Amino acid sequence: MPPKRGQKSLGPPANKRRRLANPTRESTDIQTVTAVQPQPSAIDYDKLALAIIKHSTPVNEVENSVQQEVPSTGRPMNTANRESTATANTTNQTSAILGPSSVQPEDQTANVSAAGLNALLDSVFTGSFPGSSTPQPHTDQSTAQTFSHLTPISKKLLASALSTSSAMAYRRSWNLLLGWKPQLSLPISVVDVCNFIGQLFIDNYSPSTIFSHISAISYVHKIFNLPDPTQAFVTKKILKGCQAIGQRKDTRLPITAPILQKLLSALEHTVSQYPTRLLLRAVFLLAFHAFLRLGEITVKSLKSKHQVLQRSDVTFNQSSLSEVQIIMRDYKTNKHKSPLIISIQAGPDSAYCPVKALHNYLQLFQHTSGPLFQTLDGLPITYSMITSHLRSAIQFIGLSTEHFKGHSFRIGAATHAASLGFSDQVIQKLGRWNSDAFKHYIRIQSFKL
Known part of the structure; x- marks a missing residue:
């Protein structure tokens, strides 16, 4: 009950005075009632994200601000958490530019390893897809299940959808890609596809030929239900640039x-x-x-x-x-x-x-x-x-x-x-x-x- 008017407060109750006199007991009591105590002020993540998107705050300053603030758990953020936050922010910025399929987390394993890629391509373009009893390159679970359960007639129909000449042309395109960068693995990143287009352009390939090579990359990714890097916004714009400045007149003359x-x-x-x-x-x-x-x-x-x-x-x-x-x-x-x-x-x-x-x-x-x-x-x-x-x-x-x-x-x-x-x-x-x-x-x- 509050003191009457004109009457001085006698200070905190006796039980609170005893707690103030015993710091150890104070700490123990606070830990036991954390759930009902008011939390320290949390980070305003909306403002933090806005600063990152506008590039107004460098990554190192963001890390410093994270170190100074206390998360809502009441415990300081450790170094691992700060690094993962900074990495995630950087990944989000890159994805905004190149598209979501262009950035792969470092700990994410590729669906198909580089070692088995050539064998897998031979299977795709000859129609002899791996069966359940055939050793397969590393594929994700859904892809492996899809092709291990295909019946022989399904495999034949799938192979017939691609003409022999197209299959040969697609295989040559992949040979060209792997000759440019031998250690590639599926799925191919958007960055690698864009740089491959640039290399073909430097090597004086016509826009129509470049489109054909990129179609071969798209076909394999679609067959295995993988993210198609050729459909990324930046890939399409680079291909359009090839058409804009690389259109060449057919100078071949007839042998009459x-x-x-x-x-x-x-x-x-x-x-x-x-x-x-x-x-x-x-x-x-x-x-x-x-x-x-x-x-x-x-x-x-x-x-x-x-x-x-x-x-x-x-x-x-x-x-x-x-x-x-x-x-x-x-x-x-x-x-x-x-x-x-x-x-x-x-x-x-x-x-x-x-x-x-x-x-x-x-x-x-x-x-x-x-x-x-x-x-x-x-x-x-x-x-x-x-x-x-x-x-x-x-x-x-x-x-x-x-x-x-x-x-x-x-x-x-x-x-x-x-x-x-x-x-x-x-x-x-x-x-x-x-x-x-x-x-x-x-x-x-x-x-x-």
Whole structure:
């Protein structure tokens, strides 16, 4: 009861005086009633976060302020807690710039280790996904369960969703990525993807080629249900920058009929071995008359020898050699896996007739199976071998190797067909184009008056 007016207070009650006289007892009593005692003033975390976002307070000053304040638990924050708070703040700032998938905590293990990445990529692009009894690279639990429970038909359907040529292109993209940074592991960080794009741009890759390489990275992450670094905001903006300042005009020129004749004549001077000359004549003439990509008749590795044109898919009209029939099974736009039959008629001039050139080549090499174009030892002809001889012949006739390349046969075929009056629909079918992209290849000079 408070003292009456005019009456002095006699001080605290006797029990409180005894506690003040005994500090040890005071400490003990406070510990036992902590739950009902008022807490020390807590940190205003809203203000602290605002200061970090505005970059007005350096990290070391934030740490000092945390040291001076007492958390709501009534105990000072230890060093480990301060370091984790500072790390979390830094991570939040970086995530705000690069996106949430760009920053991985140091103690978070990668879903797929670098050691098993190549084996895993081979499985993805060949369709032979690891089963429950197959040793697998380190994957997260959900990914491992998904593929261990796929039935054989599910695996086959998944593999069929990607064409053979696309699978090969995607694998080359990953080889390029791992050649740039061998120790990568899944998931790839946004920072690594962005820097990879920058390196491709420095190496003079066209924007469309860069997009293709990045699509390969996206495909693998989506297959394994991992965060896709190619969808981050900063990745998309860098790709857009490639288009803005890296768009290059296609400077490849067509190998027209007159140029083709000069190249065939040049082989007599640039190639000393007769069998090689016979082979190159057949390749050059067939590539032109059948609108072929060199990748459809030459290999870049021994693994792809079954994806090129095979000897068994070529048949002649044996009575008069007036025609050769070619069955195209694996080509870029064959999404439905349906074979396409191409019939090439014999030309009036035997020196430049594709049917006669192909027949002469097969008569000498005499192989009945495997790829159509092989060495005398039975090895498939490589892309690099053909392009090397082509460059030598182009230089010999005085043309630029920067403008005339392996794809110039296909460009020349479209240009030649247009000059002869073939319709767009016929040219599109002859070249196996799904779109009107061939129109970019048709280059006809103006008439000389």
